[in-house]
Amino acid sequence: MSLYLTIELCSLAVPLIFSFDKKVAFYKLWKYLFPSIFFSALFFIAVDIYFTRIGVWGFNPQYTTSLFLAGLPVEEIIFFLIIPYCSIFIHYVFIAYFPDTALSIKMTRIISLAAIVILSATAIIYINRAYTALYSVFLLVVMIVTWLKAPGILNRYYLTFLIILIPFFIVNGILTGSYIEDEVVWYNSSEITGFRIFTIPVEDTFYGFSMILSSLLLMNVFQKTFGRK
Numbered sequence: 001m002s003l004y005l006t007i008e009l010c011s012l013a014v015p016l017i018f019s020f021d022k023k024v025a026f027y028k029l030w031k032y033l034f035p036s037i038f039f040s041a042l043f044f045i046a047v048d049i050y051f052t053r054i055g056v057w058g059f060n061p062q063y064t065t066s067l068f069l070a071g072l073p074v075e076e077i078i079f080f081l082i083i084p085y086c087s088i089f090i091h092y093v094f095i096a097y098f099p100d101t102a103l104s105i106k107m108t109r110i111i112s113l114a115a116i117v118i119l120s121a122t123a124i125i126y127i128n129r130a131y132t133a134l135y136s137v138f139l140l141v142v143m144i145v146t147w148l149k150a151p152g153i154l155n156r157y158y159l160t161f162l163i164i165l166i167p168f169f170i171v172n173g174i175l176t177g178s179y180i181e182d183e184v185v186w187y188n189s190s191e192i193t194g195f196r197i198f199t200i201p202v203e204d205t206f207y208g209f210s211m212i213l214s215s216l217l218l219m220n221v222f223q224k225t226f227g228r229k
Contacts, residue, residue: 002063002065002073003174003180003184004059004063004064004073004076004175005065005074005075007171007175008075008079008082008083011086012082012085012086015085015086015089016085019089024089024093024096024097025096029092029219032219032227033085033088036215036218036219037080037081037084037085039218040080040084040211040215040218041077041081043214044080044211045077047134048080049072051130051131051191056130056187056188056191057131057186057187057191058185059072059076059184059186060182060184060186062182063180063182063184080211083171083208084211087164087208087212088212088219090163090164090167091157091160091164091212094159094160094163095156095160101156101159102155103154103155103156103158105151105155107155108151108154108158112143112147115143116140116144119136119137119139119140120140122193123137129190129193130191131191131201131203132193132203135206135207135210136206138210139206139209139210142213142217143213145217146217149220150217153213153216153217153220157212157213157216161209161212164212165205168208169197172200172204173198173199176196176198176199176200178198178199178200183199
């Protein structure tokens with residue numbers, strides 16, 4: 001088994017087992033969660049395929065299997081299913097055990113406005129760096145849509161993402177070269193800002209934040225559309 005796949009399966013183990021915890025009952029959300037992850041993943045996989053082809057990033061064959069789909073190692077495709085599942089699980093665990101903990105409307109608005117300004121500036125300044133520019137814009141769009149259509153998501157997600165960052169730094173740290181001899185995923189330095197958190201490009205936080213938030217937004221849409229039936 002490849003290192004990449006081992007990391008993914010280990011990440012999934014605990015959230016999957018505790019999805020049946022009575023207080024969280026995460027399994028009851030699967031009918032909204034799985035379609036949301038799937039449709040969100042379509043965008044990320046499409047971009048991933050393109051970015052891999054033009055050399056924005058690539059994968060170390062030492063840490064992946066020899067099975068590829070559309071130029072991506074199969075582990076990379078699995079990533080877009082497992083990591084959102086684990087992250088959204090953490091989000092709902094927080095809600096289940098701390099139901100009254102949320103940011104005020106005012107604080108949520110301040111954080112959102114600050115993020116919009118920062119993301120807009122980042123997209124303009126780094127317009128010629130594909131990874132930075134694209135995911136600054138994508139996160140900007142997802143945040144604005146969420147703020148307008150489902151602001152109740154953000155007042156908790158801003159808090160839960162801080163918790164999600166803990167396993168994020170561990171998993172992405174390994175994938176980008178922490179604790180191992182070489183990185184699992186390499187990045188073209190001309191397509192990123194160059195700012196890193198340990199070995200993790202800062203853009204990965206935009207990437208992760210938008211991937212999870214887009215799934216949460218779609219879940220909200222599916223729950224409103226089909227939850228009453």
